[in-house]
Amino acid sequence: MPLSPEQQAEIDAQRSETQPTLRAVSAGMEAHLYTAKPVLDHGFVRVIDYMGDDAAICQAARVSYGRGTKSVSNDEGLIRYLMRHWHSTPFEMCEIKLHVKLPIFVARQWIRHRTANVNEYSARYSILDREFYIPAPEHLAAQSVTNNQGRGEALEGAEADRVLRYLRDDAMRAFDHYEEMISTEDQQGLARELARMNLPANTYTQWYWKVDLHNLLHFLRLRADSHAQYEIRVYADAICEMVADWVPFAYKAFEDYRMGGAQLSSTALDCVRRMLKGEEVSQETSGMSKGEWREFKAVLDGEG
Amino acid sequence: MPLSPEQQAEIDAQRSETQPTLRAVSAGMEAHLYTAKPVLDHGFVRVIDYMGDDAAICQAARVSYGRGTKSVSNDEGLIRYLMRHWHSTPFEMCEIKLHVKLPIFVARQWIRHRTANVNEYSARYSILDREFYIPAPEHLAAQSVTNNQGRGEALEGAEADRVLRYLRDDAMRAFDHYEEMISTEDQQGLARELARMNLPANTYTQWYWKVDLHNLLHFLRLRADSHAQYEIRVYADAICEMVADWVPFAYKAFEDYRMGGAQLSSTALDCVRRMLKGEEVSQETSGMSKGEWREFKAVLDGEG
Amino acid sequence: MPLSPEQQAEIDAQRSETQPTLRAVSAGMEAHLYTAKPVLDHGFVRVIDYMGDDAAICQAARVSYGRGTKSVSNDEGLIRYLMRHWHSTPFEMCEIKLHVKLPIFVARQWIRHRTANVNEYSARYSILDREFYIPAPEHLAAQSVTNNQGRGEALEGAEADRVLRYLRDDAMRAFDHYEEMISTEDQQGLARELARMNLPANTYTQWYWKVDLHNLLHFLRLRADSHAQYEIRVYADAICEMVADWVPFAYKAFEDYRMGGAQLSSTALDCVRRMLKGEEVSQETSGMSKGEWREFKAVLDGEG
Amino acid sequence: MPLSPEQQAEIDAQRSETQPTLRAVSAGMEAHLYTAKPVLDHGFVRVIDYMGDDAAICQAARVSYGRGTKSVSNDEGLIRYLMRHWHSTPFEMCEIKLHVKLPIFVARQWIRHRTANVNEYSARYSILDREFYIPAPEHLAAQSVTNNQGRGEALEGAEADRVLRYLRDDAMRAFDHYEEMISTEDQQGLARELARMNLPANTYTQWYWKVDLHNLLHFLRLRADSHAQYEIRVYADAICEMVADWVPFAYKAFEDYRMGGAQLSSTALDCVRRMLKGEEVSQETSGMSKGEWREFKAVLDGEG
Structure with missing residues (x-):
């Protein structure tokens, strides 16, 4: 279970009281706020804050395109028009801030999307938790033989067992040694910033990640795609569900023009x-x- | 007067109803929302939306610096520590969206700050208004003789009168011709995207400008500075007043460490x-x- | 003629001597270096510097995709693969620096592409030249009646004459007054940073613009497109010719997959x-x- | 030894032939080109390409500041002026492309600097090498007791021996299991994108990293600082030596105004x-x- 009782209590407290605001409010997103959506065995995604809604996209477009946008009869039509013609700036007028817990090797893929703000948990200053991603047996895929990128069938039998044993045992041993090295009982204790180098890439980390809707949709197009690695795709899928409730018109246009579409040469x-x-x-x-x-x-x- | 009765009515309507939200709310900023703060003769700045508050900065810092941040006794101390040590990412966790009306030559300086999202009114699709910035007599500065950047004393007498007459008359004539050229009465009418080239740089434009707090403070450090051109400084000053109410601890630290401080070689x-x-x-x-x-x-x- | 004798002499001098380098050299681009390609009536584009070539794109891709890229038989095939699958980072490994002279209203469109480095001639510190863009008669388009964005047929007869007269006379008068206002003969002289506000948007400015190949191609896709305004499209077209000689494989792939392709929903x-x-x-x-x-x-x- | 015979042969070949170019050439930087500067036990930094020199910074500044810059008597004076007054855009006109081999935990700190282009070796498509960073005994620092960030004295005796044994043995075992898991001898073989999660954070990776001089200097200010972690500081120090030869005036100004200076509140x-x-x-x-x-x-x- 990804959430500790303390974390669950914190979420319950945050969700228990509302305050009045004059800002744009997305009812669909309010329902998601703070609630941690579990991903993988110990990970999660939760919305910490958001700015704007479908109407805010149109409001910005109408400032910039003026009369042109008035000929489009309604917000949904305008949003579809903007998406179809790659007018990205109105979508940049919405922003989202997420708290994500994820394995380090997933974090390393994710961070390649640079147009976002990030605050990651620092293993230089703080001690990491004993939590590792161990794939479910059905996701223990073989290397694809036809495709450099993809995965083949799931491993089975003794081979699968051995892989799971290695992943678990190596991670546990590495963490035991991590704890021993930083311990200050009867010894000086190795600096945290050094000890962390012993931990494997399936160790969980966490961060706050803030991004505008245009760049988020670009991220989702690449990472919710069937060619993306399963372990990042499940995070992208979880975020898609939130976005669908946050800005329903924009998300529908995104599905039609981007996710389900194709660029033909x-x-x-x-x-x-x-x-x-x-x-x-x-x-x-x-x-x-x-x-x-x-x-x-x-x-x-x-x-x- | 910068606001039309329609605009004032729109603001009044937006300010009249609140909705409940679970998000962080800054009471100081809610008081500014939508209200247009007049700047120059026809310009304004108004807050359309914001994300986060002082506590949100600390929340992000505590995720990333962990235990290190717990030794700092309170939010204000932590924010001062972050500002002093150039830890910029926690400040990036706050975001603001402004609606600004400003002369084109000011917009051209402003846009040089690239790390922001912008939707500008398009003179390609829409017709501009007959509004120009004409400096107040006391801001009609002479070229400084000792300093390439600065301004000297205000012009006086006949010289000042002539400058004001040129600025007003040339703008009016240019706008008359703009209207004549795009008119479709008894003629085809020149394309708007071409006709706009006749208008001078003191013509007012407007945009939505969205930026995170770290980049906003960088903008303010450069543009609320005494060496900045007066016509952009007044916008920066107006924004400073909003930021002081939005994130009071961050703004105070900014004043002490950035605005009032100095880099010594x-x-x-x-x-x-x-x-x-x-x-x-x-x-x-x-x-x-x-x-x-x-x-x-x-x-x-x-x-x- | 866009180039002054001094500028032409400077170009000739720059082109007269080569130096040896160990860096990647693109013969096609060396032929363009420093030479000003005329655009519009007084504008130009010229390459000041570049980094990388087709081979540099492949080299970076091979570092990042490793074995996967070895199955692609040659550089052209690899570049086409990268373009087709939106692998943008290898294209970011090439960089170009241009010197561009362009009307202010074109510069204002151009600068909306934020992922570039810019140093623009400053009318705050320096005095502008008496140079304005006046459209050739065949580009004096009417506002399109069927399309908010486009242009209709060229204006004719008295209407065209009047437009050209307005554009020329208003610009000349504005410049006369600009010069009078900043003059320090028998008067103090208005600050340049203020006087410039009297000049119209067809005044020429110039800048150094530096951008990586990925972002340049994105710019070209939008601005060399038939829906872009003619006055920026001619700059994009001029740059396309340079890119075709600089990185011929990448440019050909760009033409096939981006310029000539289409996104289908x-x-x-x-x-x-x-x-x-x-x-x-x-x-x-x-x-x-x-x-x-x-x-x-x-x-x-x-x-x- | 960080370089394989093949890599050394490749470098020798690249350094053996020059080509003529019309571009700005920095003699100091040509001497560094391609040569791998060893860092840590298996890492290195080498320059793959560069754009511009001290003169290019001044050239861009003179375009943008015009007459103002002519009053400064020479290039060095102008560069010092630009650095002192935080005029960053002229420094953005130079660019550098580095090939870096570095431990993953260092790469994770480095990538937080987002304003750069990166192509990293992909462990999704390719097989990693059996190379790990093992600190030299004198860098096996204890956790500082007075400072959350810093390191204390070096560990000694049995404690140091145990740490080194853990780091070596855990890395070797993890790599043995990595190889076993992906092996296709008598088994399907686990997908590389999964197997990599077993490897520790001291595993070496490599990338091409391209950045402009302004952002590079910002990186160096933070990472060549005495508070930076030793393992990234040695990379920053190695890059400093290159920059000092590439743009000597800019580097000297950087040392005086940034590295050796201080911001006072x-x-x-x-x-x-x-x-x-x-x-x-x-x-x-x-x-x-x-x-x-x-x-x-x-x-x-x-x-x-």
Whole structure:
């Protein structure tokens, strides 16, 4: 269970009292506030704060596009128009602040998205907890043989058992030694900033992460994607559920134009045009490489 | 008067109803919300939204610095510690969204601060208003003769009159021609995106500007400074008043460590040490250039 | 002619001597270095410096994707793969520094791209030149009646004459008054930082603009697009020619996947699939709004 | 030894041939190009590319400040002026690209500086090497008892031996298991993206890191500082040596105004003024907290 009784008590306290505000309020998001949504075996995501809602996106767009936006009859239509035409600045007018607990190797992928503000728990000043991510057996995937990026089938039997044993035992031993090294009982005690180097990449860390909606959607497009590593995708999926309740119009447009859409190249568009005219197009006549053609066919078959 | 009756009615409506929220609320900032603070002859600044308060800065710092921050007895002490040691990420956890109306030449200086989100009124799609900044007579400064950046005394008499007449007449004529060019009465009408090029840099524009507290304080340090151009400084001053009410501890620390403080070079520190030992130090013996020495003396004399 | 004899002499001097370097050199780009490419009536773009080439993109990709990238047979194939899968970081490993002279209203659009470094000529400290953009008659477009953004046909006859006269006369008069106001002959002289507010938005300014290749391509996608305003598009077009010579593989991939490609929504992809199965799809049965359908048809017809 | 024979051969090849260029060339930096400067037990830093030199900083400043900069007699004086007055944009006109090999826990600190471009070796696609950072005995510091951040004395005797044994043995065992888990001999083999989670934070990784000079100097100010963790400080120190040869004027100004300088608060400046007038100021009469006073005294005593 990811939350300690103290953490749960803190959340209950935070959720028990409201205050009046003149700011834009998203009822859907208020329902999520502070509540930790469990992810993986010990992780979570919870919303600490947010700014703006669907109406705030439109309000900013109307300042900047003026009359142009008045011809669009309503907020949903305007938001779809903005998303379709890559007008990103109105989406930047919303902001979210999340508290995330996650394994270090996931944090290392996540932080590559630079346009966000981060305050991470510091193992230089503080002592880490004895918590490690150990995959559930069904997520113990083999290396894919057809694809450099993906995963193959789940491991089974003795191989799976051995992997789980290694992950658990190595983490536990590393943590035992971490504690021994920093202990000040009958010894000086190694500096925390050094001792932490003994801990493996499945150790949990946590941070506050604040980002605007435009950059969040970009993150979600890459990380809620089927090609993303499972362990970060589950965080992205959890955040998607929050965003859907926070800014429902923006999220729906995002699903249609980004998540479910596809970028077709000039060559691919040309092939579509030829096919619609009845021509039989093959990889050889397409002008695409084998890899491109395979991806193109997957899009046409709805497997992209 | 900067606000039209419609705008004032809109503000009154926005301020008339509160909603409950579970988020952090800054009472000092709620009092500012939506209200347009007049700046220059037709400009204003108003807060549209904000995220976080002094406690939110501390909350983020405590996540990241852990035990280290617990030794600091209270929020104000912690915030002073963070400011003093240039720990910027906790301040990034607060965000503000402003609606600003400002002359174009001020907007051009302002936009050089890139770490912010902006939605500006578009003269490509919309028609600008007939509003220009005309300096008050006491701000009609002469070019400084001793300083490339600064202003000298205010112009007087016939010279001042002529400047004001030029500024007013040229702006009015340019706007008359702007309207004539885009008019579609008995003619095609020039595209707005072209006609706008006739308007001078004192034409008012407006935008939504969203920025985190760390970057806002950096902006204020540069623009509320006595060396900043008067026409942008008055906007910075207006924002300072809001920030002082929004995050009082952070603002006080900012005043002490940034606005009222000074960066001394290695050479300057060395001079201070020599002077404290009783040595008489002059520019010649200081190791500083004349410009540096003048600035150093100004700091020591409290004129920095 | 945009270049003064002094500027041309400076360019000739810069181009006359080479020095040896161990860095990556792009022969195609060396041919452009320092040479001012004229744009509009008084503007130009010239390359001051660059970092990296096609090979540098691949080198960075091979560090980060390791074995995965070795299966791609050659640099061009790898670059196409990176572009297709939105792997942006290898493209960030190239950098370019441009010197651009451009009208202020173009500069104001340009600066909205924030992920770049800029040093602009300061009218606070320096005196501007008497140079204004006056559109050629064929670019004196009417406001489009069907489209909020676009331009219609070129104005003709007396209407065109009057527009050109207004633009020229107002600019000249504003500049005369600018010079009179800052003059220190027999008067104090208005501060430059104030006098500049009298100048119109077609006044030329100049800046150094430095940006990485990924962000440059994003800029070019938006600004070399047929929907961009003509006056910024000509700058983007000029830069495209340089990029094509600098990183030919990357530029070709950009043309295929970005400039000539299109993002299709989930709904649009579904329509394509239905059409390929022989179904007759209309706007009514498409699930798209009228605007979306019109844009979708333009893509299928190759007019996107 | 950090470099393999293959890597050394690659460097030798890269350094053996120069090409002519029209760009700005820094002779001091050419001498560093490609050569790996060893850091820690298996790490290194090497320059892959650079853009600009001291003259390029001045060139950009002269575009933007115009006449103002002409009154400064020479490049060094201008650069000192820019540094002193926090004019950061001219320094952004230089860029550097480094190849760095470093332990993961150092990489995690480093990446917090977001204004840079990064391509990191991917343990998702590639197999990591069996290389770990093991501190030299003299850097095996105890946790400081007086300071949350710092380190105390080096551990000695049996305690030091045990720490080194733990670090070595745990890393080796973890790597043995990593290799076993991904092995495809007689088993499926765990996905690399999962197996990596077993490796400790002292495992070496590598990346290409590209940053402009302004942001690099900011990084160096924080990381070459005596309060920075030793393991990142040695990288910062190595980079400082390169920068000193690349842009000697800028580096000297940086040393004087940033590294060797200090920011004094309003309260601290007031104390200096009182002390210069002969007043005896103590912590009690200073208006500072104990921590501030201790830091202030350290600055005055030249221990800051």
